[in-house]
Amino acid sequence: MATPVEDPAVRALMASADAVVADAVALIEPLVAVSSPSGDHPGLERCVELVVAAVPQDAQVERIPCSTTGSAPDLLVRVHGTGTARIVLLGHLDTVIPHDRHRPLRRDGDRWTGPGTFDMKGGDALAVGVLNAVAAAPGGRELFAEVALLLVADEEWRTEEFVHGPRFEGWDACLCFEGGERTADGDEAVVVLRKAAAAIAVRAAGRAAHAGSRPDDGRNALLALARVAGLAAAEHDPHGPERLSVVPTMVRAGTALNVVPDDGELIIDVRAAAIGSLERVLSLLPAELDEVALDASFSRVWPGMDHREAAAPVLDRAAALLGRPIVASGRGGASDASHLASWTRVAIDGLGPLGGGAHAVDEHLDAGALRDRAAVALAVLAGVLAP
Numbered sequence: 001m002a003t004p005v006e007d008p009a010v011r012a013l014m015a016s017a018d019a020v021v022a023d024a025v026a027l028i029e030p031l032v033a034v035s036s037p038s039g040d041h042p043g044l045e046r047c048v049e050l051v052v053a054a055v056p057q058d059a060q061v062e063r064i065p066c067s068t069t070g071s072a073p074d075l076l077v078r079v080h081g082t083g084t085a086r087i088v089l090l091g092h093l094d095t096v097i098p099h100d101r102h103r104p105l106r107r108d109g110d111r112w113t114g115p116g117t118f119d120m121k122g123g124d125a126l127a128v129g130v131l132n133a134v135a136a137a138p139g140g141r142e143l144f145a146e147v148a149l150l151l152v153a154d155e156e157w158r159t160e161e162f163v164h165g166p167r168f169e170g171w172d173a174c175l176c177f178e179g180g181e182r183t184a185d186g187d188e189a190v191v192v193l194r195k196a197a198a199a200i201a202v203r204a205a206g207r208a209a210h211a212g213s214r215p216d217d218g219r220n221a222l223l224a225l226a227r228v229a230g231l232a233a234a235e236h237d238p239h240g241p242e243r244l245s246v247v248p249t250m251v252r253a254g255t256a257l258n259v260v261p262d263d264g265e266l267i268i269d270v271r272a273a274a275i276g277s278l279e280r281v282l283s284l285l286p287a288e289l290d291e292v293a294l295d296a297s298f299s300r301v302w303p304g305m306d307h308r309e310a311a312a313p314v315l316d317r318a319a320a321l322l323g324r325p326i327v328a329s330g331r332g333g334a335s336d337a338s339h340l341a342s343w344t345r346v347a348i349d350g351l352g353p354l355g356g357g358a359h360a361v362d363e364h365l366d367a368g369a370l371r372d373r374a375a376v377a378l379a380v381l382a383g384v385l386a387p
Contacts, residue, residue, distance in 0.1 A: 009139030010386045013378055014321055016137055020129035020374035025367075027054050027125040028105065031093075032114040035102035038094040038157040044072040047093040047121075051075060051151060054128050056135040067163045068154040074164070077149040079131060081141030085385050088148045088168050088344070089131060090176040090336055091124040092155035096359040103361075110368035113357075117365040123177030123352025124151055126370070130377050134385075143385040155336055159199075159300045162339040169343045173314070173384040176337035176349040179358065179365075180373050183327050188376045191350030192311040193330030194338050195243060196275040196304035200268040200282055202228050204253070206292040208262035218260025222253035224292035225266040228285055232268050235281050238332075244272040245332070246281055267299070271332055274304055302334040303342065310346040318383035322375060346384070351377045 030050050036043030052061055055077050063073035075093070097115040105114040116122070131149050134140045150164065168174065181189045204225050209218030229248040236246040246268060253264025270278045278301070285296040308328055319326045331350065341347035353373050355365035 007386055009137060009143055010321065010382045012137040013134055013140055013143075013382050014375070016133035017371055017375040017378060019136075020126065020133050020378065021370045023054065023129035023132050024122070024125040024370060024374070027051070027128055028112070028117070028122055031121040031125060032105040032116050035097070035099045035115070036093055036095050037098055038096070038154055039071065040099075041072045044093055044153045048075050048151075051093075051124065051128060052077070054132075055149065056132055059135070065163070066153050067160050068158050069160060072153045074153055075149075075151045077131065079135045079147050081144040081146065083142050083144045083385070085144045086146045086171040087144060087173045087175060087381065087384055088150055088171055088340065089127040090150050090174055090340065091120055091127050092152045092336065093121070093124065094153055094156045095119070095121070096156050097361065101361060107367075110366055111364050112367050113362060113364040115363060118179045118353065118355035118363050119358035120178050120352055122355065122365045123179060126352055126374060126377060127177040129374060130381060133378065134381060152336060162336065165339055165343040168340055171344045172346070174337055174340040174344040174347040175351055175377070175380060175384070176335055176347070177352040177377070178335050178337070178349050179352045180350050180354050180376070181329065182354065183329070187325045187327045188372060189327040189329040189350065190315070190348050190376070190380065191331045191335075191337075192305070192307045192328045192348055194305040194335055194349065195271040195273060195332050196278055196338075197269070197271045197302040197334040198275075198278045199299045200232070200270055200285070200296055201299040202266040202268065202285060202294055202296045204264045204266070204292050204294055206260070206262045209260045211258045211260055215260060218262070219291045220260050221264040221292055222261045224289040224294060225251055225253060225264050227289055228294060228296075229266055229268070232281060232285065235284065242272045242274070242277040244270070244277050244281070246270050275301065303338050305335075305338040305341040305347060305349070307341055307347050311348050313387070314346055314348065314380065314383040317387065318376075318379035321382050322379040326376060326379065348380055351380060
């Protein structure tokens, strides 16, 4: 039996990096030109049109219900083969920057700046290129039964349960194209470890009173929320055994400058190695402070992901095909790969472009590294397809 390095179909797939880059480059600029913040239907629909026009002609294209009620449908593209492996390539089409701050792609040498370049339209474009490559490589379709591309519309601000896990139960791999990285030594890296993450919403109900004439008659929701923020933040220990970060990020209270605020809301970002640590923080928050009623709950929850063991043999094969190391790394940010990790045999993330500035006006990707990242993605895919 031929080894993965000797398999002609695998060799053909690994030789497709230039084609992947060409497909990605052709798609990145028009995708980034579209403003598609979460919840914007026209922007999402235009992005879907661009992607559908770029995938294999014989691909099966479906619009499936999004996890978020009222959102534009998600996009599922399916390519079928004659083998046995089933792999889902994962991404999202929504961005964070609002319409009034959106700018088209700007190129300054290899630095391409624009909303979604790194998070994650650049990764979506690479995923399309990889899908095209495995569909077109001589003998490539003998390596898989199905390769699917799932691009969701709501990743950046989903507060409802992710619904797509059961669809991919038992699949061989989830390969997610969130932004990539390199180690300090310059080795290519992928993500196999992510923290669990959640947002805790704390709602306060106090009593209003005139801040000048009867301040002590009020029950100050703002002060209560400030105390809750301090209580929660005291648990912050990102370098401890739970890898727990607790960061109050948003607060709203008060309706007038001379009125004791009678209601308000505090948002706390919590992340840890396991969801149990997040639940512990939630359980510590009081139900009442100084006669202000407090109601704390999770408004969004992302499971953790630890596929270091499952990914190790895949990355060993991928590194052999690539001819250089591929390092398994961890990341604190949330990703939909974490949702699918409990349904697929292996989940590997961070297969997108190099870059930075996610969610900021200077978000960018490194166009000069696109070929290296395409080669990494192809090697990881081949490592799954040819065990």
